[in-house]
Amino acid sequence: MSRLLLSSLLLFVSSQTALSSGVFELKIDSFTSSRSVCRPESRVCQVFFRVCLKHSQDVINPEPPCTYGTALTDILDTDSNAISESAPIRVPFLFKWPGTFSLIIEAWNAESSGLESTENQNNLISRLATRRRLTVGEEWSQDVHFGNQSELRYSYHVVCNEFYHGEACSAYCRPRNDTFGHYTCDDRGGRRCLEGWSGEYCTFREYS
Ligand SMILES: *[C@@H]1O[C@H](CO)[C@@H](O)[C@H](O)[C@H]1NC(C)=O
């Protein structure tokens, strides 16, 4: 009896645990500004970007909270007014991917101390706020934003984490072959019983 309870509890836990269902990734491909992004007093120009994801809004309020998550790039050294290619910025999410969202990207001057602070509005170089529709997949979507004396090219995609499947990264399925189930997973997170097993969790031995 306790064994049965334990096994159903484990089934429950393993099917409900959602540590993180996916990640939105964004790469800065290039950024140029005719307004020098170097401040006169500093010899090295240092810029970082902030990405903010929110629920889809008709009029996007660029201020926090970033309801779907936020992330900063590292500080990127630039020559006088251009940077190229950042490592992907990762915004993990724990919910069903909604498909539409508001995207806010800001370029900031780093403090001379090397701090990534978004307090001082004088350090804000540019900001874009846009609504996007994006389906889950490895392929990168590319976009360009022409701002006030600046140009930002960026790419983004959203991918499910391991064991999460489907259009919203919400179908959890982890292949197993033990007491609690004998199955692999299909693209949509459905369980596919290994040969000789049946039932919802493929725990019943089929006799032929
Ligand atoms: C565009 O940038 C210039 C110079 O930085 C500034 O004076 C002007 O107010 C900006 N315009 C807008 C719409 O932000």
Ligand SMILES: *[C@@H]1O[C@H](CO)[C@@H](O)[C@H](O)[C@H]1NC(C)=O
């Ligand atoms: C599942 O486990 C059984 C027993 O350990 C093993 O014989 C079988 O090859 C495994 N099947 C798969 C597909 O891993």
